[in-house]
Amino acid sequence: MNILITAGGTSEKIDNVRSITNHSTGRLGKEIGDTFLAQGHHVTYVTTPQAVRPTSESNLTLIEIETTKDLESALLEQFGHQTFDGIIHSMAVSDFTTETTLSEDLFIEKLAAKLTKDGDLSDLANLTEELYHSLDEIGKTIQQEKKIPSGTDRLLLFLKKNPKIIAMLREQQPQAVLVGFKLLVGVSTEELVRVGQSILAKNRCDFVLANDLEEIHGDQHIGILIDKQGHTETAQTKNEIAKLIVKKVEEKWRNQ
Incomplete structure (x- = not known):
């Protein structure tokens, strides 16, 4: 066989x-x-x-x-x-496999920038939709560093399904x-x-x-x-x- x-x-x-x-x-x-x-x-x-x-x-x-x-x-x-x-x-x-990795500061900066440029987020449904959309976009951030610096207090690791x-x-x-x-x-x-x-x-x-x-x-x-x-x-x-x-x-x- x-x-x-x-x-x-x-x-x-x-x-x-x-x-x-x-x-x-x-x-x-x-x-x-x-x-x-x-x-x-x-x-x-x-x-x-x-x-x-x-x-x-x-x-x-x-x-x-x-x-x-x-x-x-x-x-x-x-x-x-x-x-x-x-x-x-x-x-x-x-x-799961890794999609991208971001420091805590960079993640908050990117998320805040995406949310503040969009429309009215006082409605919970709109806010939820924009959060999903923002996370999807942030997850596509190209990983630049060959070795991620260890200076951040938190490291956010985005994983996507294999x-x-x-x-x-x-x-x-x-x-x-x-x-x-x-x-x-x-x-x-x-x-x-x-x-x-x-x-x-x-x-x-x-x-x-x-x-x-x-x-x-x-x-x-x-x-x-x-x-x-x-x-x-x-x-x-x-x-x-x-x-x-x-x-x-x-x-x-x-x-x-």
Whole structure:
């Protein structure tokens, strides 16, 4: 099988020396990659600089990215010249990316200038509309500094929503066995399964691995694999999760 795996966590730049990221280590993705490789499959592994990655082998192709935009471009480039039998989208993708950054003084100056040049703002509806319009314009301010000065008491960071990478995977690779992932924190098993099922249906996945951060400690990593029929199987460690995913993807691919 020709397998694509995304793993690790994307990072969104604030300036040339600072970024926003998450705590993903890529350890689960590495385990899944190693398990597919051990079964003789070819793996294209898309990951981030700080994440761990599978042991190098002749049938492993590594692609390194940083931002969500990088990820989108890398995937579209791969989809343009090869077809995948399975896609394991385990990467922790940033929901937001930086739009611009302003000091407190500059933000207040820009907002005041925009509001005072407009019409009557004594009406709450008009004021609300102008605030939304002003924030939209201020958010488009070009970030000039390569390194934002640290002299301001407050730094205002504007974030805009990233595209959902998982949403394009089925459209781009309709034949692939698609495995999505959902991480929640401190929820019941019932809620974890419910949310996992909604992600599966919304993104037309074949499977979703739902897990709770509070159930990940050392070697323990409890994950619930959900299929389109609503069946669930639970694994207790990263190794068990990897073996379960590889087994289910192989079975699904053979039976298509």
